[in-house]
Amino acid sequence: MTFADEPAPMVELTLAIAALQRADPLFALWRRRTLSTLPRSAGPLLELVPATAKGPLFLDPLSLGFDDGLDQVLSSPIPFVRTELRRVHAAGRRPVPWTRLLADRDREAWQILEHAVRAAQACVLAPAWDRIRAGFDAERAWRVQLLAAQGIRTTLAGLVPGARWHGTTLEFDSTDEVEFTLNGHGITLLPSVFWTGRPLVGRHAQGVFLVYPAVTPLPLLDDPTANALATLLGRTRATILERLTRPRTTTDLARDLGVAKSSVSEHTKALRDAHLITAQRDGKTVWHSCTPLGLGLLTGTPDTTRR
Structure with missing residues (x-):
């Protein structure tokens, strides 16, 4: 188990887009302010990322910088893009014409996506990045101290309410029946100041990662x-x-x-x-x-x- 060294900009961006669609009272004021300034060109992201934050995984690589992350998004292998779009659409996210064209590497569709990501980053992430980083650093440092004092089992079980160990398996309450087996590989912990729901687990080229809510969410940092x-x-x-x-x-x-x-x-x-x-x-x-x-x-x- 390792902690991410820095917040992943693309992950935080997709979680922020999800937060804009979630009826979370804690984010109500932030949501109203952000939606009032969100440029129209960022709108297509709202069509790809649902309130559950379970959008296509090619949108949120674990990059250390925004430019690197965007490059990874734009160079996503088409088979991966198609698989992820099918998964999102099967989960009930109604496809719109331009998202269908992403799977065909349509140049105009990918330009729409690039402009949407850049516009959302400039409006949502960039103005708050210092606070996002401060919240991430404080959360990571506190968990590292907890890990040293009480061990890995207590640290992982304390990430969210209701987490528990069943033998060597860590269980979280979830609406999905999903099981991840590490098979000797590690897992990267990624706290988010935008996410307040149950942990999100995914698999990227870098391995398995787990997104969980930071102790202090963005509206309180702000x-x-x-x-x-x-x-x-x-x-x-x-x-x-x-x-x-x-x-x-x-x-x-x-x-x-x-x-x-x-x-x-x-x-x-x-x-x-x-x-x-x-x-x-x-x-x-x-x-x-x-x-x-x-x-x-x-x-x-x-x-x-x-x-």
């Missing part, structure tokens, strides 16, 4: 009351704490914040004294990272590693 952390710690220290969901050096922090290393050292000392971060020396370099207490403060979750 909440103006999130500035309470800056009120409590001070803006600079709050920013440092947010950056330390991944280990960073004093030099990294000074460069990111545009302040002197001596100033960073003062702030990190205060955060260490409050048991919110730790420091480890590697030669002449000092690496700083969040403690479980610091992560709990960022995510609003209890420190489950403390006894």
